[in-house]
Amino acid sequence: MANLLSAERVSLTLGTRHILDEVSLGIGGGDRIGVVGRNGGGKSTLLKVLLGSQPIDSGRVTRVGGLTVGVLTQEDALPPGATVAQAVLGDRAEHEWAGDPRIRDIMNGLLGGLDLAALGGPDAVIGPLSGGERRRVGLARLLVDDPDLLLLDEPTNHLDVEGVQWLADFLVQRRTRPDSAFVAITHDRWFLDATSTNTWEVVDGRVEQYEGGYAAYVLAKAERARIAAVTQERRDNLLRKELAWLRRGAPARTSKPKFRIEAANELIKSEPEPRDDVALTRFATTRLGKDVVDLIDATVLIGERTILDRQTWRLAPGERTGIVGVNGAGKSTLLRAIAGLVPLDAGKRKEGRTVQLAYLTQEVRELEQVAGRTVIDAITDVRSYTVLDGKEISASQLAKRLGFSGPRQQTRVSDLSGGERRRLQLLRLLMAEPNVLLLDEPTNDLDIETLTSIEDVLDGWAGTLLVVSHDRYLLERMCDRQLALLGDGRIRELPGGVEQYLELRHEQQARTAGTRSSAAVPTSSAAGVTTGAAESAYSPAQQREARKDLARIERALSRTEERESRLHDRMVQAAQDHAESARLSEQLRELHAEREQLEAEWLEAAEVAG
Known part of the structure; x- marks a missing residue:
């Protein structure tokens, strides 16, 4: 493939920080590159160097003649007075974009879920849109322009699970020209695995290059550490543990990167399962008893919207559940209802006597009360020691596991970055020794290394865990069960996980589109024109038997x-x-296996019954 861009021995120092140290790399036609690394490590600066907007101290960056480059930054550069149509389509005539299936796909995939109708449709003005809506518009404009090289800084921010799936499919299927490529900074490990042919890690002024997506990156990094006899024992253990989960997970997750299975097995042969679910459930049951939190025939209304409509949900001790759903479906409201912070309009909430509940919100305002204190003081203010994975550990040890080194523990809370504040927020909750933990979008502002550390800590935490997140990888990694909110007031079980949720959403959208089409076509019984459901592929007898x-x-x-x-x-x-x-x-293990078999049979029967 043609070489689109090359960087040769590039060095860059900003203030006292050495961002790039004689870095050499290249981007070829067809490359799909994911960029990972710690927050503040220089990932966004690297993209600016490739774009040419950041001057360098030495070295050179060369581009093939006529190369067009488009960039999605984390800053909002949309003109507030422009309309959505003007921002996305520019001066294109309606017949030009309306007749282009690629552009229609982008408009539907990124803007179809926005409530633009309430704001005036495509003629809606950019100014009143939310940050997430503006980011979708900016991404749509970039994809419509279709430059040869895409530079994307956190493209999945503000996208729900559906949006991330659509973007991954679009980049892999639509960006197939041999003279095009993209580089994406991302902390979304599922997206990284689904799209990347190569992974770059920006670390200590270097850009380490790995072939494949996240699973291949984890293997190669662990293998390099083993070969080099790296002494950072804790970090190596985390990598092997993460690799163990990847290799034991769904076959689809590890079939794409063609890394050596023998090498993977050698690395993880002495690594225990990431989490002993039965042991943790037993311990959680001891701590909690059988009653945790029950919502019984619960109804929750916000204005004219129905979030819950006569739903019953009983949380079990040791339950680890992920909650997915469309934006605005009420996922955060559901967490608040479970926490008792939102009153029920009908039904009742019942809480066990031994429940100690902690709630990680999307805000970090609760840290304002300790803004003038150091990190370690803010943690020990809650408790100096806690028990994790059956062992007593100090506040300082737990802080170190979540990325606060010794010197960093003496930093004032007011001087922390957004990601560090998020980590401190979780640390304070864990030190309070809750037995029910509610996490609302815990991945906000966190890099992959920190996410891996948090998952490792929570592997040894015994209690009931509920997680609302758009991070598909995190949901699969931390949770044994998924539930969905589709905006109709119901809580749906997802035995098939996120894949089943995406299928449900596709069916829901198809029904909505069908309803709109039916409403647009006049019917006449005199003319013999009728409307109804599509004919089933199964006979009435088969459907009766399935029911x-x-x-x-x-x-x-x-x-x-x-x-x-x-x-x-x-x-x-x-x-x-x-x-x-x-x-x-x-x-209990046998019972869980029996339940999984029944759930699989239920799915098969439901497909036939319609």
Whole structure:
């Protein structure tokens, strides 16, 4: 492939910081490059150097003649007085863009979910739009322009799970010209794995280059560390643990990067499972009992919007659940209702007597009260020691695990970056030793290394965990169960995980589009024109049988839940009897396997029943 851009022995110092130290790299046609690294490590500066907007101290950057370059920065550069159509389409005539399926795909994929109709449709003015909406408009404009080289700084910010899936598909399927490429800074590990043919890590003035996406990057980095006999033992353990999860996860996750399976197995052969779910559930049951938080026949209204409509949800001890949904569906409101911070309009909320609940909000205002104190003082103000993974650790040790080195622990809270404040916020919650933890978008402002450290800490935390996030990788990594809010007031179980959620959303959008089409076509019984559902691929007899199966499976699932509840009760009573606890744990494993089989059968029957 043609070489589009080359950087040769580039060095750059800003103030006292050495950002780039004789870095050489190249971007070829067809390259899809993901850039990772610590916050403040120089990733955005590297993009500016490639763009040519950041002067360098030495070296040179060369581009092929006629190369067009487009950049998405984290700053908003849209003119507030322009309309959405003007910002995205420029001077293109309507027949030009309306007849281009690529542009229509971009408009639907990035702007279709925005409530532009309420603001005047495509003629909506940029100024009143939210930050997330403006970012979508900026990304749409860049993709419509279709430059040879795309430089994207955190393109998945403000995108929901659907938006991230669409963007990944678009970049991989639509950007297929041999003379085009893109470089994307991202902390979204699923997006990195789905799109990247190469990964660059910006670290200590260097740009380390790896072939493949995130899974291949983790393997190569762990293998390099092993070969070089790196002494940073803690960091190596985290990499091997992350690799262990990647290799034991869904086959689709590891089939794309063609790394050597033998090398991976060699690295993780002595690595334990990332999380012992049964042991943690047993410990959580001991701490919590059988009652955690129940929402019973709950209804929550915000203005004229129905967030919950007569829904019942009983949280179990040790439950680890991820919540996904469209923007505005009420995910954060659901967390607040569980926390008791939002009153129910109907139904009731019941909380267990032993519940100690902690809630990580999207705001960091609660740190204002300790703004003048040091990091370590802000943590020890809560508690000096805590128990994690069955071991007592100090506040300083836990702070170090989450990225606050010894000197950094003496920094004043008011001087911390956004990502550091987020880490401190979580640290203070964990030091309070909660047994129910609610996390609302915990990945905001965090780099991959910090996310990996947080996941490692929470692997050893025993309690009930609820996570609202658009980070698909984090949901799969930390949670054993997913639920969806689709904006219709219902809480839906997702036995098939995020993939099932995306299928549900596709069906929902198809139904909405069908309804609009039907409403636009007049019907006449005299003319014999009727509207209705599409003909099923299954016969009425098959559908009747499937509905019977659904009823049978649902009864079996109900009985399974009752048996699981009784098992939890017995585990509480047998907490001091190790032999009995082990026997009950084995029964719980078998019960979980039985439930998974029933859920798979339910999905098959539901597809036939329609």
